[in-house]
Amino acid sequence: MGPIGIFDSGFGGLTVFKEIKALLPQYDYIYLGDNARVPYGTRSYETVYHYTLECVHHLFDKGCRLVILACNTASAKALRTIQQRDLPLYPDLRRVLGVIRPTTEIIDQFTVSKQVGILATSGTVNSQSYSIEIHKFFPTIEVYQEACPMWVPLVENNEIDSEGARYFVQQSIxxxxTRAPAIDTLILACTHYPLLLPLIKARIPSHxxxxxxxxxxxxxxxDYLHRHPEMEALCTTNGTTQFFTxxxxxxxxxxxxxxxGAHVQAMQLELV
Structure with missing residues (x-):
């Protein structure tokens, strides 16, 4: 038994973890941010896979049996390979889940026009993961993607209310x-982007x-833990949280x- 692992290339996954912790406070968690090697969004598939797998191994070594990749780029470029190639090598039950499928499998609940926009990093856009997953579940939904390479640096440098942020958000939207005026749903397909939500909402039609x-x-x-009691039984429930970077x-x-949204005190994880 052990904590639930939450992994991200840096800080963005904390916006996902904040929601997980609020909904499921009883579990123990370890958050690991690979800030020394950020950004992942512009790196190759092989590099993202290698970095992500290394960090997943570290979380496994710390007792995690379930790891959430709270990073769209890692979910797009590394998750499937880890699930198919690496997890079967472990003799005991281990699972790695991502953030793309939970979003895409319910997107039909949001769109009426059946036209959906994706705002993401270049790596996520180039992977076509959102288009593939949405079309797998809902073949009639049209997907339009826009890479926003400047958004993450703006958020990371706390420039979310700057003139530069307003310019680049306006430009991307x-x-x-312009390409797809009938879009009625926008997916923020990067965990940094919720911090730009006020700027985004101010620049789109109200519908x-x-x-x-x-x-x-x-x-x-x-829902996953409810449907998989064998995994839920392996997750400890002392309500503790540890942060590593x-x-x-x-x-x-x-x-x-x-x-x-709260003070954290992290420990350093040395990469060999």
Whole structure:
């Protein structure tokens, strides 16, 4: 038995973890941010897979039997390979889940026009993961994607209310809606983007719904544990949380509160 592992390339996964913790406070958690090697969004499939697998192994070593990849790029580029190639090598029960499927499998609940926009990093857009997954569940839904490469740096540097943030948010949304004016649903397919939500909502028509992943992933995890009692039984329930980062902890702690909404105190995980 052990805690539930939450992994992200940096800080963004804290927006998902905040929702998971609020919905399921009874479990123990370990959050690991690979801040020393961020960003993942521009890296190759092989590099993202290697980095993600290494961090998943670290979480397994710390006792986690269930790990959530709270990172869209890792979910897009590494999850399937880890599930199919690496998990079968373990003699005991281990599971790694992502954030893309929980969002895509219920997207029909949001869209009436059957036209959905995806705002994401270049890596997630290039992977086509959202298009593939949505069309798998709902073949009639049209998917339009827009890469927003400047959004993560703006959030990471706490420039979410700057003139630069307003410019780049406006630019990306305008490009997307010009291509597909009938979009009525926008998926924020990067865990950093909820911090830009006020800017996003101010620049879209009022009938467009904006879908953030945190609440969806939290509900999906609760449902997963209910449907898999054998895994739920392996998750300890003392209500504790530990934070780890591959960067200097003081750097992590300073920015993490912006994403998590509360002070954190992280420990450093040395990558060999």
């Amino acid at each position: 305008q490009r997307l809606l 467009i719904q904006v879908v953030s992943q945190g609440p969806i992933v939290a509900k999906s995890l609760a 591959t960067e200097k902890p003081e750097n992590f702690d300073e920015k993490a509160a912006l994403f998590y």
